[in-house]
Amino acid sequence: MRDEVILLIEQCLNGLQFGLLLFLLAAGLTLVFGIMDVVNLAHGSFYMLGAYFAATFAALTESFALGAVLALAATLAVGMAVELIAIRKLYGRDHLDHVLATFGLILFFNELVRLVWGPAGMNLPLPPFLSASVEILPDVHYPAYRLAIIVAALAVALTLYMVVMHTRVGMLIRAGASNREMVSALGINIQLLYTLVFGVGAALAGLAGLIQAPILTAQIGMGENILIVALVVIIIGGIGSIRGAFVAAIFVGLVDTVGRAFLPELFRLVMTPAAASALAPALSSMLIYLLMAVVLVWQPQGLFPVDGK
């Protein structure tokens, strides 16, 4: 019994960590959608770039922290450049145009990474103090790095909330989301604000990517699979709502992780082991999509609908 409880605690922590990672991605997506009304499928590309930049800079500077900071700056710069060159042309256009144009960007970035870094993945080694494990309960050890992720991501979420709700820039962002013309008429450079928001969204995705790089390797196309999960998160949360993204991200992270860990066990209680091992993996990967379907039947606009969207 004790083993099961420990496993459950560990899986819940893993789920929380995955959920917070999803939030970092979903926050950028939902900000860009809520403020600029742009669907950015290429958001996963920033996640991938964050991982590659971090691996490269960490190898160059021989410091994990310095590599991470440089990688964040680099993804911020790439994000702002993408906004200036491509996304700016798409404001006010049809959503289909956004989907297609950013689909083109994904093709471009995947190929660019293959050209620059080659087809093989890249590893990002952890510094010693993060690769140890911590005793969270008597005789229960948990990797220090995963705990660090949880703390760091929570700090980022809190900072984001404070910036958006309690600073002047945040006020302008919220104002820009509700009435673009009025904000420009008051003499605010809304274009600059958009570039900034897009860049910050990209940097958040880059942060998620560099956090994930030591656990998984940096790979081409790594952004696409997680992007779709992030899309599920913002659909459940309500597109444009940061609060919704946070709640939904934690929820999806927990359901996915705990479901994958315990569904096979549960199935074995009610059916033969062979049937359970055949059915459980398929069903556990469907779980979050089923969750999304249930939420949409109940609330077609997501859990925290944003008015006028």
Next chain:
Amino acid sequence: MSAIFTARNLVIGALLVFLALLPVYAVATGQFFPLTLLTRIVILALAATSLNLILGYGGMVSFGHAAYMGLGGYVVGIMAKEDITSGFAQWPLALAVCALFALVVGALCLRTRGVYFIMITLAFAQMIYYVAVGLDRYGGDDGLTIYRRSQFTNLIDLSGKVQFYYLCLALLLAAIWLVSRLINSRFGMVIQGSRSNERRMRAIGFPILRYRLASFVIAGMMCGLAGALLANHTDFISPAVMHWTRSGDLIVMIVLGGMGSLFGPLIGAITLLMLEEGLSRVTEYWQIIVGPLLLFIVVYAHGGIDGILASLRRG
């Protein structure tokens, strides 16, 4: 009827003659590579035509249409693996499975609008993708080789390259004809009306959801047929067929060729696959060109190729 010889009609006519006569060239010269490539193009054009019905005419931006291709293909593949090779069993079942999936997914997705619809169709397609990856008995991630193509007794032999090509072409033309009949019917008018002004259509009293769902199911079945053809063409089916980038490719074909135009998807499919074929011979990194090109087309060339053709005056 004075405008029969427009630039657009001439191009489409020439294209159809080319498609019809290609096997003659292949048989005469013994070069079958162009025929194989064109078979693939025709199959994908069929899939794009089905998507055009809901996207081009109905304004429903489904980003998960490749799922139906995968479903159709997997029904053929799984039945072949279980030694049921009769096409009379495989194909109707493929269509039925696609219809059922489209009905369930459509009933859920069509409750949502705009960007929600795009993302939820994408998510459901991804769900089916992961289910296919999890099918260990049928190859999982690596896919499933199909050792015997669908058998249609003595009616047609799908292993014959020319016969198979003509079958695909005939089905494509039948699909285009069906779409043209549909969109000009009362049913099609409702679909198109609900794209332009949903609220007004509702106010007139049309049960929009039912019409949309019906078109969604028809498109899903048509795309499932394309999937069954594709599985027979490549003798192989894998989750890669329904990867979400494949759904993206289908949308690209439609936009490239011209949305809401009967022959647009065919033109788009030919253009995109020829472009890929040509660029991949020039450089291994051809997507680095296609990506920005796509962006450029979206930003600057809206109506697609068919739109450009339609705007040309003859002479």
